[in-house]
Amino acid sequence: MGKTVLVTGASSGIGKATAIYLAQNGYNVYGAARRVEKMQDLKTYGIHPIALDVTKEESMVACVEQMLKEAGSIDILINNAGSGYYGALEDMPMADAKYQIEVNVFGVARLIQLVLPTMRKNNYGKIVNISSVGGKVTLPMGAWYHASKFAIEGLSDALRKEVKPFGVDVIVIEPGGTKSEMTALGDEYMTGVSGNTVYSSLAKGVSKMYATMQKDAADPIVIAKLIKQGIEATHPKTRYAGAAGAKLILFLRKILSDKLFDRLIMSQMK
Template sequence: MVKTVLVTGASAGIGKATAIYLAQNGYNVYGAARRIEKMQDLKTSGIKPISLDLSKEESLVACVNQIIKEAGSIDILINNAGSGYYGALEDMPISDAKYQLEVNVFAVARLIQLVLPIMRKNNYGKIVNISSVGGKVTLPMGVWYHASKFAIEGLSDALRKEVKSFGIDVIVIEPGGTKSEMTGLGTEYLNRVSGNTAYTHLAKGVSKMYAETAKNASDPIVIAKLIKEGIEANNPKTRYVGASGAKLMLFLRKLLSDKMFDKLVMSQMK
């Protein structure tokens, strides 16, 4: 039986690559994003674009209801969409921090709430939460982004225990450096809010590091293949790690003390 998948953030990057890859492999895919005009080309792959504003309750509900009405169920939810604002905690408006948490955490939780009843009814479901290496390790100027991804890690671990008996798997994906427009947008925001403050020097260092990371970033298809591996496993791993630098960073984080790891990170900011 063909499985129905909802992929959020399908207008670019990992979301777009995942939607296309899964559609090519026989899934019934709905690609959701706020910028629906950027998803029209997905139709050629048999993907159904659907409008979704993660900051609006009515949009979240309408999206899920439409898919269940048309397809009968949502078998796999891939929470990929996210916001990547960077800036010193002192400089960033709390309103922007709240928006980032709204999109990266609360919208994820709300979509899960909305799909769980149909998954429990079917005694089957795969919930894939796209975290980040940044859900385990931190960089300066990424305070709220890291807070949101650390939250996704904890949310997923607790949820996995709650829903396992209903035949539902919760899978965390931790990408490293991946080609995405988020890095450019995040750096632009960083320079706007912290580029001319007490944190100017650090902002320049972080921007330089992100530029270097972008040069070596992996193609999003790497993550799309990890997601497919996870959702097709009878007993999936709780976490899948991939893309540029991911495994090395997580290994070093385990190996080094907090202060040693801090020194390593800050040495890259010069």
């Protein structure tokens, strides 16, 4: 049996593709999500579906304890579960903003806390945090989403220095446009929150851009392969970027001034 992996958010999108791909390549995979009923098909790949709500302490503790009891270790943690609410900052209820940070940042951090003792004991571990191109680049209507992904970038950089002496690697994955139900849900939420406010025309522009991006969006398997590349590297890179437009947009962000980049982004909203 290969290394034991916990993949969060495994009921769809990148999480599901990654769980299947790693299982097909000899890993002992636990696919975790709130919607266990949506993961029953994963059993055909030898994946263990496990209930996990990253906003609930007791759920995270129970998930990790069950895995340690059954598998003896958690060698690789892939923090993929995420929330993608979009809407103007002025319009978004703070309760929804807090939920997004809870899922995208605090849930990630708490799971890391729970798996690290075993990883340190074994002097081996891979912690993969799924960020986004949106952890480096921002779109209007995405203030809280981007805040959470920028936070993941910083958290990962600090953590990497802390755990390296214990044989634990921290890897950040920055997907670009990837086929996902989260995009449609985020767009629907944005229309509900900002579709009839002073930001309605901007919301329409962002929605139109999303529709264009989804046409070119990459299959999640592209990200699954990047993750496998990272966890199997003897000396993994700190970051891997991939899927539609990722490398180009990150390059442009690096070479353009803030104001020039803003103009470039806003030109896509028309």
